[in-house]
Amino acid sequence: MSVNVIRTAPWLNKERVRGYLFIAAAANIALIIWLLATARAGVDRNGFLIGTDFISFWTSGRMLLAGQNVYDMAAHIATQQQYFKAADGFTAFFYPPTFLPFVAPLGVLGYFPALAVWIALGGGLYLAAVRGWIGQVGAGAPLWLLALAFPPVAITITHGQTSFLLAALLGGGALLVRDRPVAAGICFGLATIKPQFGLLIPIVLLLTGQWRAIVSAGVTALALAAISTLAFGTAIWADWLAISDQAGAAMATGAVGYGKMMSAFAGVKMLGGTTAAAYAVQAAVSLAVVATLIAVAFRRTYDLGIGALMLAGAPLATPFVLDYDLVILAFPLLWLAAQPDRDWQRIAILLAFATPIFARPLALATGVPVMPFAMAALFAVVARAIIAERREASPT
Template sequence: MDWLNAPRVVGYLRLFAVLNIAMIVWLVATSHGGIDINGYLLGSDFISFWTTGHMLVDHANPYDGAAHILAQRRYYSTEGAYTAFYYPPSFLLFCWPLGWLAYFPALGLWVATTGAFYIAAVRRWWADAGTGVPLWLLFAAFPAVPIVVTHGQTAFLVAGLLGLGAWLVPARPQLAGVLFGLATIKPQFGLLLPLVLLATGEWRVIASAAVTALALALLSAGAFGAEAWTDWLGASERAQTAMAYGQIGYGKMMSPFAALRLLGASMTVSYAVQGAVSLGVAALVLKASWRKAWTPGLAALMLAGAPLATPYVLDYDMVILVFPMLWLAGTGLAGQGLAGPGRAGRFRDWERAALFMAFAAPALARPLALYLHVPIMSLVMLLLFEIVRRRAVATPD
């Protein structure tokens, strides 16, 4: 892997950036009336959040599936196109302001604000990594970024909350807890977080996160009714069914569960393997953090394991991997971790290859899975997690 040197890395990043930007420009330029050349509404998933906001303004129930479908199709309707809403009531507070705006201004505001927040979170990790790559180039080149943009998804927001919170734990524990509490709007990505916080004894973070999550829940109940929480439980059952039986599309999902279902494994086997992966990742994270101080390495390990611990993860959620990748790049360049004093400043070849694959894989994961039935992302995530784990354990506090 010596061919993957600094000049080539910058060259590949520029190539990725040009392709990503060109794709978005082409998608918008070839659209007509907000419908892209493939017949999908621009910001395809955002229509769900925007519809929810309008329903809240009209005092309607967004967890009423039939009502949500009808409200969504008043604005946009095409055969077989519907984006459901499964988020907890705490997320309603983020959707409500969108209901006061027209669709495309709301979409632009959403992508711009959540994207800016994500960049602010990434900046902390990027500055410490010292890779020498401009932040704007890293953002523009990462293949997961245009997937979030074109879907209008929540991934920038959730990844930013977890990534920035994980970075702030040692210096600003209360603020870190607030960010973690806000991240409960997408709870499946925080499954490992309580384990690491408990193992490292970050009690101020735990208390702040608990208070924030509770306050968010109470505020949403007060604003939209306590019954919203019981209605959400019913919607969650529908979400579970949609995920398990492929209504979302196994090729769009990046988990071991989805990979096995795509390959024809039974529901029982797929869930069993996913459960084993989730428990294994949790056990390794717990072992690495037990009675240790919170470090950037442990934070990176937790974030690398987050998308592996849940069966419901899609390609746009891969933006969370930028944090462990930056930490891994920084330790390799500094000659820390497994490289040892005799190989300071160098990666092992398989580490460098894995880092490259983790960066590039989101561009290929969905097409390979959908058209060739070849799921790659869960294997790439497992490899990245193991590399980060080894370096996190070997790197001094």
């Protein structure tokens, strides 16, 4: 295959893309059905509880209702293992206290009803945000097909993760900044439940002069922190800070599994680099993302292109990102797909869309990280599209 064929990707026409989407959607549906059909008493063929990561959220909800400290690791493990004792240990809970109001209601329900409600509500909010973006940029396929075909959607469902909720807040906020900045700020403030993905938001809002969104986000974040403090006590913050070092150590030592992580940091570690080298590379990537955002957004009016670039850069800028977190890439993918066709654009969209389905198994099997490169390609092509759009719109 020649470089020109890859650069222009003429074979990725609308009809073929639609066919690929149907195939991917069918594969994702079949995977979930197979997972459920082969499970026994809620445990899959590999010995994992259906919903895997959700057990830590549900356990936290049960503990909060019982007046227990969710950040007491020994108590958390004991409570979790009362319901399910995994062969490979337990699922840790390192989320900040601002996340506790979201998980506390889960403890009222049994595990599987709570899991169903969690996925349904989070997924509904995510689809609403995606529909909003489609309304602004258009799409060549229906929402249901895009959602079912996108691999991170299936990964999020099978893990019972927070990714739908977080992506809905960030994607919805990015969509609302221009016309409803206060509502956008509320979304961004609530997204502090997973703060590593919001690192670029204040930079973009400052660069584009979105002061109402900034104030709204700050007030919302403080209000959420106050609600958490009033509900669960002031000591909850010290307890969380006390285990934060454990979270950093878990990431640095590979307790999570470098193959499961999609960041530049994890890629360097997977290839045998030292922790210092991994952090240095991650810092360089993060700084490059920030520098690009500054170049694109400085003294510019906020638009959806800048929002797409911000969301494309979010998973690149943090060392701790997993494959289910990549549902956030739906927004920059939608924006980019609606832009005039340019070299490398189709292939960048294909890589960012499809790579999450095999990035983790490939990394675990071979030690080769591929997702950081796919994310970097998407970010670079989105930035180039914004610059090209502005150049074409400027008078000659």
